[in-house]
Amino acid sequence: MSPSAPLDPFPSSLPYLKRQLEAYFSGNLRDFNIPMHLEGTDFQRRVWKELQRIPYGQAISYLELARRLGDEKCLRAAARANGANPIAILIPCHRVIGSDGSLVGYGGGLDMKEYLLRLEGVLPKAPPQPRLPLAWD
Numbered sequence: 001m002s003p004s005a006p007l008d009p010f011p012s013s014l015p016y017l018k019r020q021l022e023a024y025f026s027g028n029l030r031d032f033n034i035p036m037h038l039e040g041t042d043f044q045r046r047v048w049k050e051l052q053r054i055p056y057g058q059a060i061s062y063l064e065l066a067r068r069l070g071d072e073k074c075l076r077a078a079a080r081a082n083g084a085n086p087i088a089i090l091i092p093c094h095r096v097i098g099s100d101g102s103l104v105g106y107g108g109g110l111d112m113k114e115y116l117l118r119l120e121g122v123l124p125k126a127p128p129q130p131r132l133p134l135a136w137d
Contacts, residue, residue, distance in 0.1 A: 024089070027119065030056035040084065045072075049079035054095040057121045061099040062097045083107060089116070 013034060023029035038045055042135045050068050052074035054060055060068075065082065066075040085093040088108055094116040117123045 004090070021089070025119070034050075034090060036087060036090065038086065038091075040081070040086070043077065044081040047078050048085055048091050049073055051085065051091050051093055051095070057128060058123045059095045059097045059117065062096055062105075063099050065096055085121065089129055090118075095120075 014039065017034050020029055020032055020034060024032070038048055040048070047065070050065060053068075053113050061073055062082070066072050066078045069078055080098075082093045082096055083105060085091050085107075088094065093108060094106055094108075094113045096105075098116075103110050103113050103117070114123065116126055
């Protein structure tokens with residue numbers, strides 16, 4: 001491909017990604033195997049690789065993430081790299097929580113982070129919400 005050729009807006013892996021996301025959200029897929037090309041600093045790519053090692057159904061703290069990277073002092077830098085993750089869900093940045101178990105720092109919003117952690121069984125399933133009437137009498 002020449003440098004001036006536009007990238008295909010619909011890569012051939014898109015249908016495969018769609019099937020994997022559907023399976024994930026229906027609770028039938030725990031690990032993605034989509035090829036990814038990540039652009040970031042060496043440190044960001046190290047953090048993103050470490051995020052991919054957090055198993056489905058588990059969460060770690062930002063401090064634990066820094067420890068896994070080999071230096072507790074890099075906690076803030078690791079948190080920034082986590083927040084710069086360009087491929088949320090596939091690179092499960094939602095699996096990193098506060099040291100006290102609180103849900104903090106998710107670009108998709110804390111409601112989405114909570115939803116994903118409930119889907120994966122990290123948090124207990126939410127009780128069913130009462131259905132509101134569709135029409136008022």
